[in-house]
Amino acid sequence: MGYGFSREDVAFLTSAAGTAALAEVDRLELTPATHLRDLERVRRAHGAVTPALIDTVRLRRKASAKLSGAAQWLFTDDALQQATPSLVARARAQRLAGRAVHDVTCSIGAELAELARVCPAVLGSDLDDVRLRMAAHNLAHSPASGNVLVAKADALVPVSRDTVVIADPARRADGRRTHDPAKLQPPLPDLLAAYAGRDIAVKCAPGLDFDSLDGSGEVEVVSLDGAVREACLWSPGLTEPGVTRRATVLSSTGAPVVLTDAEPDDIPERAPGDWIIDPDGAIVRAGLVRHYAARHGLWQLDPQIAYLTGDRVPAGLRGFRILDRLELREKALRQELARRDCGALEILVRGVDIDPDALRKRLKLRGAQPYTLVLTRIGRTGTAFLCTAHRA
Incomplete structure (x- = not known):
């Protein structure tokens, strides 16, 4: 705590x-x-x-790996855990550049610091006096803070007009993390009702049941350096025409990759190619695997499984060159891996109920060569692909 x-x-x-x-x-x-x-x-x-x-x-x-320029900031442990990483907050702020914005759950000010860079007027409010005082201090130690005001207010009682509303409900209920929209604090249905008709963006956990929402607007799933960080719900006035799902793949070292469901998703049904590609988690969680495959000339190993295959690896990505296709039987895998002098073994699993760590121990590998084992199913048949990993 x-x-x-x-x-x-x-x-x-x-x-x-x-x-x-x-x-x-x-x-x-x-x-x-x-x-x-x-x-x-x-x-x-x-x-x-x-x-x-x-x-x-x-x-x-601890914050130095998550928040830029926070060496003089103040935090509580809970506030730091929930604070949006700077690169994620910056990407959201860019979508709101030029707009006046009100963060109704501003906490210690991580979002406010990024909004202040690109928005002409920013208001932050919260019910927690301590976090508000910390936010005021933190903003004073941020590059842009002259256009930010912080005030005490209830997120469910609108106190601003003509602003885009941003909210980040707490994702713990009764001491446990929750994916139930009604158990967020404040509850997501109440929050959306309070700002009905307003432009609003709500940050949520990526495990949220999107299908339980009314379907209007856009769901954006964001990852950073390979880890899915959040989902953001955007009201219709903040979305592009025809877009209901978006995946934003952020990197600390490269340009962002953005994919939406407005792009084509027609892909062929073919036998496995030379490579297997495991799409970024944001793409999978946003339901855009086929769209990603269409963009890069790939196809699926199985229509129900998120692994992709093709004859090349998209630039900058890690792919797995298929060496052999094996039966998904432990004895056969052990024999083949021993024959190939396998030592270090990366195991990727989708669509089959196998614990990679437990399997790795049972295989008792003592060789010197590194391999990747992709375990999945094609149709109803469990299948193992023995691969080597490469980065394009």
């Missing part, structure tokens, strides 16, 4: 004395091995504010 920060903690941490104390604590290792020694040292110097100092330094270090 992390330390429960108070308004008094935030007041101290944002003071000159707090800034100096944080710099002092940041020089400590703060590792499990040094925990007791570091804790005692900080407690002797700073007394009751020790937990706030140590947690802030730890959270800043």
Whole structure:
């Protein structure tokens, strides 16, 4: 759960004395091995504010991989966990460039910092006093903040006009992560009802049951560096004509890839080609596997399975060159892998109920050659493809 920060903690941490104390604590290792020694040292110097100092330094270090320019920010543990990664927030902000925006669940301000770069007026509101104070501090330490106002307000009670509304409901109910739209905080149906007729974008977990929604507008699934991060629901006024599903594939090192259901999805039915391609999770979750295949001249191993195949690998992607097609029987796999001197084995699974880690242990591989094993089904037949991995 992390330390429960108070308004008094935030007041101290944002003071000159707090800034100096944080710099002092940041020089400590703060590792499990040094925990007791570091804790005692900080407690002797700073007394009751020790937990706030140590947690802030730890959270800043943790945030460095997720949020850009957050070395002087303040967080709570929960707020940092739910904060949108900077690259994801930046991509959303670009879709709203030039619009006035109101983030009705602004928390510690991660979205506000990116919106401020491209939007002429930005309002952030929340019911949590501590997070609002942290947001104000964080924005003051962001590149663009002069056009941002933060205020206390209930997300379900509209307090702005002529703005695009952004919301990020909490995805935990009764201490557990939930994919039920009605159990989000605030509940998604209530949120959409409160802003009926308004332009609104709602960030949700990628596991949300999209089919339970009314189907209007667009569902965008976003991944970052290969990991699916979120789904975002966009109201009709914020979408392109004919688009109801979008996959946005972001990378820390390359240009984004965007795919929508407005693109063609006609692909042939053919035998497996030379390669197997495992599409990015955002493409799979958005239901755009066929669209992606059509864009790159690929086809599916099976119409119900998300693995693609073809005679080449799209530029910049990792593909698996098929060496052999085997029966999905453990004994046969063990014999063939031993014959090929297999050591390190990557196992990919779709459409069959197999635990890759458990199977890898049972295969008892002791060789020197690395391989990839793709386990799936074609029709009702379990199939194994022995491959080598390459990047185009």
